[in-house]
Amino acid sequence: MNTVLSAQHVNKYFYDPEKFQVLKEVSFSVQQGEFLSIVGKSGCGKSTLLYLLSTMDTDYEGQIEMAGTTLKGRSQDFLSHFRNEHLGFVFQFHFLLPEFSALQNVMLPGLKLGKYPEKEVEERAMEKLRLIGMADYARKPASKLSGGQQQRVAIARALINDPTIIMGDEPTGNLDRANTENVFEIFSGLAQKGQTIIAVTHDPDFAARTDRVIEMSDGMIIATHENKVQ
Amino acid sequence: MDIRIASQIAQTHLLAKKRQTLVAMLGVTFGIAMFITMISFMQGVNQFLEDSALDASPHIRLYNEVNTQRPSLIDQLYPGKFNVVYHQKPKDELARIKNGMTIAERIEKEPGVLGVSPQVATQAFYNNGPIQLSGTISGVEIDRENRLYKLNTRLKSGSLRGLESNPDGLIMGAVLARKLNVRVGDKVTVTTPIGSTRVLRVVGTFGFGVGTVDNTKSYANLSTVQEMLQKDPSYITDIHIKMVDPLQAIPFGQRLRATYGYYTEDWATANTAILAGEKIRNVMTFVVSMTLLVVAGFGIYNIMNMTVINKIKDIAILKATGFDGRDIIAIFLLQAVFIGLSGGLLGLLIGFGLSYMLSITPFDAGDFLSLKTFPVIFDPKYYVMGILFGVITTVLAGFFPSRKAAQVDPVAILRG
Numbered sequence: 001m002n003t004v005l006s007a008q009h010v011n012k013y014f015y016d017p018e019k020f021q022v023l024k025e026v027s028f029s030v031q032q033g034e035f036l037s038i039v040g041k042s043g044c045g046k047s048t049l050l051y052l053l054s055t056m057d058t059d060y061e062g063q064i065e066m067a068g069t070t071l072k073g074r075s076q077d078f079l080s081h082f083r084n085e086h087l088g089f090v091f092q093f094h095f096l097l098p099e100f101s102a103l104q105n106v107m108l109p110g111l112k113l114g115k116y117p118e119k120e121v122e123e124r125a126m127e128k129l130r131l132i133g134m135a136d137y138a139r140k141p142a143s144k145l146s147g148g149q150q151q152r153v154a155i156a157r158a159l160i161n162d163p164t165i166i167m168g169d170e171p172t173g174n175l176d177r178a179n180t181e182n183v184f185e186i187f188s189g190l191a192q193k194g195q196t197i198i199a200v201t202h203d204p205d206f207a208a209r210t211d212r213v214i215e216m217s218d219g220m221i222i223a224t225h226e227n228k229v230q
Numbered sequence: 231m232d233i234r235i236a237s238q239i240a241q242t243h244l245l246a247k248k249r250q251t252l253v254a255m256l257g258v259t260f261g262i263a264m265f266i267t268m269i270s271f272m273q274g275v276n277q278f279l280e281d282s283a284l285d286a287s288p289h290i291r292l293y294n295e296v297n298t299q300r301p302s303l304i305d306q307l308y309p310g311k312f313n314v315v316y317h318q319k320p321k322d323e324l325a326r327i328k329n330g331m332t333i334a335e336r337i338e339k340e341p342g343v344l345g346v347s348p349q350v351a352t353q354a355f356y357n358n359g360p361i362q363l364s365g366t367i368s369g370v371e372i373d374r375e376n377r378l379y380k381l382n383t384r385l386k387s388g389s390l391r392g393l394e395s396n397p398d399g400l401i402m403g404a405v406l407a408r409k410l411n412v413r414v415g416d417k418v419t420v421t422t423p424i425g426s427t428r429v430l431r432v433v434g435t436f437g438f439g440v441g442t443v444d445n446t447k448s449y450a451n452l453s454t455v456q457e458m459l460q461k462d463p464s465y466i467t468d469i470h471i472k473m474v475d476p477l478q479a480i481p482f483g484q485r486l487r488a489t490y491g492y493y494t495e496d497w498a499t500a501n502t503a504i505l506a507g508e509k510i511r512n513v514m515t516f517v518v519s520m521t522l523l524v525v526a527g528f529g530i531y532n533i534m535n536m537t538v539i540n541k542i543k544d545i546a547i548l549k550a551t552g553f554d555g556r557d558i559i560a561i562f563l564l565q566a567v568f569i570g571l572s573g574g575l576l577g578l579l580i581g582f583g584l585s586y587m588l589s590i591t592p593f594d595a596g597d598f599l600s601l602k603t604f605p606v607i608f609d610p611k612y613y614v615m616g617i618l619f620g621v622i623t624t625v626l627a628g629f630f631p632s633r634k635a636a637q638v639d640p641v642a643i644l645r646g
Contacts, residue, residue, distance in 0.1 A: 047645060056550060057641045077554045084552020091644055095547050097239075099246040109551040111235045157551065169644075 004164055004196050005030040010062035022048050024219045035191040037207040038200045040216035046200045050169055055079045067164045084113050088158030092170035096142035102153045103138040110160040128156040132186055148179040168199040236560035244565055254533045258573030261526035262616045265519035266581025269612045272515040274605035276508045283501045286438040288470035289479035295493045296325050330466025344472040345377040350455045351468050357419040358410045365446035369455025378472045388414040388434025400430040403444040404437040422458050527623035534631035545635050546643035555636035562635050566628020574620030578613050
């Protein structure tokens with residue numbers, strides 16, 4: 001197994017209202033195909049860490065390397081393209097574009113990448129929707145879908161470009177038990193196929209079933225434990 | 231490739247808020263429609279005024295300015311000395327252009343000259359019974375004069391032929407004829423400054439729509455006026471010249487002055503007030519139109535700003551999923567351009583409709599002016615200008631909100 005992500009001595013400060021160190025010397029690495037969860041209390045810095053890993057927040061000290069690429073000091077355009085190709089996101093509050101249909105929402109990052117012609121992107125998007133059981137709702141506007149349905153479409157969108165790493169910020173945060181189960185199944189299935197999943201979560205049950213759990217407190221990693229594969 | 235996705239997203243945004251899009255579009259439409267209507271109308275008025283002034287006056291008038299001032303002989307011999315000369319008579323100098331006919335024929339052969347009309351002009355008194363009015367009388371070759379001023383279209387009654395068949399014919403300004411209470415067929419006594427009188431018969435009346443002409447001027451045969459002034463058949467006081475291109479008149483006039491040594495006056499000098507008025511109206515038209523477009527631009531700026539604020543979450547998602555700043559700018563700028571273009575095109579259409587309606591609206595200018603409807607010019611130039619202004623204002627108005635959108639920090643939005 002090769003390493004797809006490594007963070008070395010990452011420090012992050014907030015300056016408003018006063019200088020405050022959110023992350024202190026965070027170092028860890030993630031293997032390909034791993035299903036990793038990051039847990040900790042609110043304010044421990046786990047979401048901040050995830051946004052650093054997402055390349056959207058570039059204001060930090062230390063080194064982050066993903067898919068063999070060093071990300072420190074790259075231009076915004078480069079990072080946009082990198083996100084498009086290598087990263088998939090699932091956010092806490094679904095976040096689809098409300099005016100577009102479910103299918104279009106899934107297709108957009110694929111069209112942006114421009115690796116496949118439009119027809120093929122559409123087929124792939126349908127395939128991803130089928131994977132998460134949302135194929136019947138493909139033509140519905142995103143604003144007409146329920147919260148759980150939107151969340152699943154968001155997962156399909158994260159998958160469209162076959163990203164190296166899928167990141168989730170509380171991906172099951174506002175889902176009921178059945179939907180949480182559903183999402184978890186999808187994630188572990190993807191991990192088995194070789195995609196890496198990193199999820200920030202509050203849910204101890206969810207975390208307990210992932211491959212590895214990183215526990216954070218006050219901006220530091222205080223514990224890492226592997227879970228036995230069931 | 232990226233521009234296609236951007237336009238797809240822009241299209242969806244526009245269609246999702248149809249009413250807002252329509253309001254923004256109508257702002258541009260109104261501005262451009264008014265611009266087109268105003269400029270077409272203003273230019274029509276300018277053109278009409280210029281035409282009526284130009285039609286009634288020659289492009290170049292060549293004449294001999296009688297200079298009666300002359301120093302006395304003793305002043306010439308002893309300048310600066312104490313010389314006293316009483317009652318010196320002015321020199322008897324004729325207003326004639328020497329070899330006038332020959333000069334006229336030579337000018338006629340020059341390239342760019344539309345027509346030349348040599349004539350004798352003099353002050354005159356018109357008498358009809360007890361009524362006595364002063365005016366001018368021009369002795370002309372009616373065919374040549376007709377080529378310059380299109381007299382046949384200016385005739386209010388009678389005909390030009392009457393002047394050819396009747397050596398004592400007179401074509402009179404319409405207002406002058408009314409004041410004298412004469413009609414075609416009536417006789418008028420004309421007295422020249424040298425005291426000779428002659429009875430002429432009115433064979434026609436004309437109206438240029440220019441008061442100073444219609445009020446005072448009459449045309450008679452060249453030979454008749456020469457006889458009235460007791461001059462020989464080569465006596466010419468004025469040569470009127472029309473050019474194919476009026477703008478050529480100014481340099482051509484200067485050349486004529488240098489060649490023949492007579493005074494020349496071109497239309498631009500003679501009509502300075504009209505040309506100045508034209509410039510002022512142009513400036514006014516542009517200022518008002520620009521204001522309308524700027525107001526429309528602010529409308530678009532407002533709406534685009536609101537859209538960006540409403541869509542800030544969407545922008546964050548797009549950025550998170552790999553769209554860069556340029557894509558975001560393209561998405562919002564395209565919306566502005568679409569609003570500008572479609573609103574502008576609609577504006578052109580409505581502007582055309584309004585100007586067309588104006589151009590067929592009856593306008594009673596009295597029998598003075600040859601004007602039955604409002605003067606309107608339809609020139610593609612203004613339509614191109616309108617759409618250009620429209621698109622430029624909307625692009626400017628859309629650019630700043632788009633840039634703001636591109637600078638949205640996705641982390642701040644997505645973290646909530």
